[in-house]
Amino acid sequence: MTDAALVLTQPPPLAPLLARGALLSPFKRPSPDAGFPRTRLVLPGLRVDLARLSAYERVCGFPAGEDVLPLTYPHVLGFPLAMRLMSGRDFPLPLLGLVHTSITITRHRGMPATGAYELTARVGGLAAHRRGTEATVVTEVREDGDVVWESSSTYLARHRTGRSAGAARDDVPKPLPAVAEWRLAEDVGRRYAAASGDRNPIHLHPLTARLFGFPRAIAHGMWTVARCLAAHGTPDSCRVRAEFRAPVLLPGTVTYGADDGRFEVRGGGHRLHVTGEVHRI
Structure with missing residues (x-):
């Protein structure tokens, strides 16, 4: 079970988290049976920086000037919380070399860019992968107490597993139009x-x-x-x-x-x- 929530007053700065994660990486011993942080991070009262949002829309190709958050933007908002979890001493996978392998996003309704939101992030668990160990990080966004957006990201730490990795992936689908x-x-x-x-x-x-x-x-x-x-x-x-x-x-x-x-x-x-x-x- 997840431990009691840790409430933050502001998003943690990313640069120190990246540095900490890099310094701790050589000392990590990834394993699907390792312990992982149970703390749920909570950031209430978050408002979007509209100038930063505008820059994001431009580089990603989303329409600009609309009072709506692009589907992927809450991932950007929640990334500092995820990084705080993954750069900590109690996270067993090394941050250096960690590969983002998938993401599932569910949006329950449109999200105004001018709204106020509560972010939460937690480690959902570890799992054995044919190439190492995979961690799942779950992020949720609430508005007026309701979950309006949620995601589940998997991150892979490659290491020897003691078993055959099997054949290379052959499930590549035919090209789409x-x-x-x-x-x-x-x-x-x-x-x-x-x-x-x-x-x-x-x-x-x-x-x-x-x-x-x-x-x-x-x-x-x-x-x-x-x-x-x-x-x-x-x-x-x-x-x-x-x-x-x-x-x-x-x-x-x-x-x-x-x-x-x-x-x-x-x-x-x-x-x-x-x-x-x-x-x-």
């Missing part, structure tokens, strides 16, 4: 980082990305999903699930495809980067 070709500039990661606060070095510059094994900077997975949903559109009440299959290198050219509530982003050779579905509820 191509809708648009997107030419992604080299600075997309920096622009999204400025709007979202997620300044992971793998997204900012080729030199810092190379330190972590990438030939160039890569786009944020949540930017890619947001860009897809800006193009696809979403009803006020909906559920979205997206999986992150492979990183998008910057600069680069990708193809956005969509059909019957499904969407995807593919690169050269039909390599699948992101796949997802939108369902009305």
Whole structure:
């Protein structure tokens, strides 16, 4: 069970959390049987910074100037709380190298950009994965006591598991009908980082990305999903699930495809980067 809530007075700053998580990473020993933080973080009375929201809308392609939060924006609001949980000593997975593998978002009704909200975040649990250990982080947004938005994100720490990883994934679906070709500039990661606060070095510059094994900077997975949903559109009440299959290198050219509530982003050779579905509820 989750322990008593810890109420915050303001969003925790991300830079110190990233630094703390990086420093503690070498001492973590990931395992699906490890303990994990049971505290539920709560941030009441949150109001959206409209200037920051406007920058987010521009970089992701959402319509600007409307009194409504894009479907993915509450993830940005809740990310500092999630980072506080994942950068702590009691979180067993190392923050360095942690891979965001999927997200499921449920929005119960439209959310005014000028509203006041309460954020909560908690670790939902750990699970064995064929490539390591996966953690689930659950975020909720309440308005006047009602849950209006919720998400479940999975994060994978790769490590030896003592069992065969099995064959490589062969469940790549056939390409969806191509809708648009997107030419992604080299600075997309920096622009999204400025709007979202997620300044992971793998997204900012080729030199810092190379330190972590990438030939160039890569786009944020949540930017890619947001860009897809800006193009696809979403009803006020909906559920979205997206999986992150492979990183998008910057600069680069990708193809956005969509059909019957499904969407995807593919690169050269039909390599699948992101796949997802939108369902009305």
